[in-house]
Amino acid sequence: MLENVSLFSGLSKEALEEIQQHGSVKSFKKNTVVINQDDETDSLYIILSGSVKIYVSGADGREVVLNHQGAGEYFGDLALIDKQPRVASVMTTEPSRFMIISRDDFMRCLSSNPEIALNLIKPMTSRIRMLAQNVSNLALLDVYGRVARTLLQAATEQNGVLMTDKLTQQEIADMVGASRAMVSRILKDLKAGGYISIEKKRITIQQKLPERW
Secondary structure, eight states: OOTTOGGGTTOOHHHHHHHHHHOEEEEEOTTOEEEOTTOOOOOEEEEEESEEEEEEEOTTSOEEEEEEEETTOEEOHHHHHHOOOOSSEEEESSOEEEEEEOHHHHHHHHHHOTHHHHHHHHHHHHHHHHHHHHHHHHHHSOHHHHHHHHHHHHOEEETTEEEOSOOOHHHHHHHHTSOHHHHHHHHHHHHHTTSEEEETTEEEEOSOOOSOO
16 A cells, blocks of 8 residues: 555565554545644554645634645654644545554654655655745735646646646635635636636646736
8 A cells, every 4th residue: 555655665565564564544534624733643644545635724714725635645744753733734625545653653664764764855845845935926926826826836747738636716716825706717717818728627728828817
């Protein structure tokens, strides 16, 4: 189950089996909050199937989505290192299964497989860069600019075209800190202009998005 998880890439079959023995597998329904912001827990969650959104909430109830993750990815790694409360909440966006490994068990695995440390550091660096870029986007870009940047970041090349995974207008709005109505208008105009197409909530970028809207 762990051979496709980037955190454990390069490990032997024996090492993967050892790690798997330390984990417990749990299933969660769609829209279940797995971790609450400010929780004092210290387990690592590995996504075996399904997907989640990672978000922060303000005192007024508003949410900003920081990231979406799917099978093969993981969350909760910061708490493994500093033992501090969770900095964000995590909710399933479809029925999901996780392998959960406690901090103590993970540290024992780490001591016998030090290469895991390098696999842990690399994605952390990428996340820090992404968060810095998101903060910059919120501060410096208008709503259209944030929507365009989000679409480009979410899209991957599939059969020669850039296409996102399933994204609702509300999910995009939560990611860019704008209203769903505003996002809907922007997507409608981009679609009318032939810049994007939308099918079954997947957005295909047909041509270079305009710099301004």
